[in-house]
Amino acid sequence: MKSQMLKGILEGCILKLIDRETLYGYDIIIRLQEFNLGMVSEGSIYPLLLKLQKSGYITGRRVKSSEGPMRKYYKITEAGTAYLKEFQMHWEQLDIAVNDIFGEGKDEAARKRI
Amino acid sequence: MKLLEKEYKYMYQTLDEEDQMLFEELEGIIDSHHSRTEDKWDVLHEMMTHLYESEGESFKSLFGKQPENYALELGTSMEKGKSRYWKDFGMLFAYYTFIYSLCVLIAGSFTVSWLLLALPLLIALMIPMMNKGIRQQAFKGPASQTSTTITFLLLFGITKVFIIFTFHDYFSPFLIVNYDGDVISVIKIACFTLLITVFFITLITSRRISMKFLSYSN
Numbered sequence: 001m002k003s004q005m006l007k008g009i010l011e012g013c014i015l016k017l018i019d020r021e022t023l024y025g026y027d028i029i030i031r032l033q034e035f036n037l038g039m040v041s042e043g044s045i046y047p048l049l050l051k052l053q054k055s056g057y058i059t060g061r062r063v064k065s066s067e068g069p070m071r072k073y074y075k076i077t078e079a080g081t082a083y084l085k086e087f088q089m090h091w092e093q094l095d096i097a098v099n100d101i102f103g104e105g106k107d108e109a110a111r112k113r114i
Numbered sequence: 115m116k117l118l119e120k121e122y123k124y125m126y127q128t129l130d131e132e133d134q135m136l137f138e139e140l141e142g143i144i145d146s147h148h149s150r151t152e153d154k155w156d157v158l159h160e161m162m163t164h165l166y167e168s169e170g171e172s173f174k175s176l177f178g179k180q181p182e183n184y185a186l187e188l189g190t191s192m193e194k195g196k197s198r199y200w201k202d203f204g205m206l207f208a209y210y211t212f213i214y215s216l217c218v219l220i221a222g223s224f225t226v227s228w229l230l231l232a233l234p235l236l237i238a239l240m241i242p243m244m245n246k247g248i249r250q251q252a253f254k255g256p257a258s259q260t261s262t263t264i265t266f267l268l269l270f271g272i273t274k275v276f277i278i279f280t281f282h283d284y285f286s287p288f289l290i291v292n293y294d295g296d297v298i299s300v301i302k303i304a305c306f307t308l309l310i311t312v313f314f315i316t317l318i319t320s321r322r323i324s325m326k327f328l329s330y331s332n
Contacts, residue, residue, distance in 0.1 A: 046161055
């Protein structure tokens with residue numbers, strides 16, 4: 001998938017995952033893989049997390065881990081929740097429009113075959 | 115922040131040579147953007163922890179085959195640390211002061227021209243180009259920075275020529291001080307100027323002072 005396209009979608013996906021539960025970087029990647037977003041490289045997650053933090057949508061807190069180094073856990077903020085609602089609304093509109101266009105294309109091809 | 119840096123360095127030692135080099139490259143690109151030290155260690159520690167916890171994985175298999183792409187993104191999206199900029203400024207200023215002292219010794223006269231006021235401006239212009247061009251090429255940065263590098267090198271050379279020309283008779287109307295003494299006196303004055311410059315550079319670049327400066331400006 002084109003990286004620019006993926007970036008925009010990922011932002012919303014990461015925010016949604018953090019909205020569900022407090023997560024740290026590694027957790028986020030595992031969750032994304034669980035949702036079949038395995039094409040996302042781990043490296044691209046960190047600039048996005050940084051961007052979301054800078055925008056004030058999430059906050060990070062370092063917690064000592066018994067297993068090794070400290071982990072940074074992310075939590076959604078009020079501004080993040082508001083942005084997530086907005087994202088979801090835009091996504092639903094886009095999803096309907098794109099599906100309509102692609103659905104229409106398929107119908108026309110089927111009609112031609114008949 | 116020291117703790118993050120300490121943990122990062124501990125984990126860094128456990129990596130193999132290739133992964134160490136990739137982290138160094140990442141560090142270099144972030145540094146070249148004058149990112150705040152706190153932000154730098156924050157992100158690097160997080161990425162290092164990730165690699166450290168995923169045993170058996172290599173940097174490239176985990177973060178992708180082209181780390182330069184997101185390294186540049188990280189560097190540009192991080193907040194800029196002002197003190198890092200001043201450190202580079204001090205370094206270049208010290209270099210040109212040395213060139214100026216050499217000119218004083220060769221010309222045998224101690225001259226200060228109004229034209230030298232342009233020197234800090236030229237240095238201020240040079241620093242972003244130095245970081246984007248030279249450093250990124252040294253770290254095999256992502257984007258081709260040839261034009262930036264050439265502009266920096268041109269500016270670097272022009273500044274040196276500019277210092278030399280301030281000693282020329284043609285620019286004598288701009289002179290503030292023109293002391294034609296014997297060589298020993300000139301050396302004494304040059305050393306004195308050098309010491310004063312070093313003192314001011316230390317004052318500007320020392321962390322405590324720059325932090326105070328930043329807190330006043332905020």
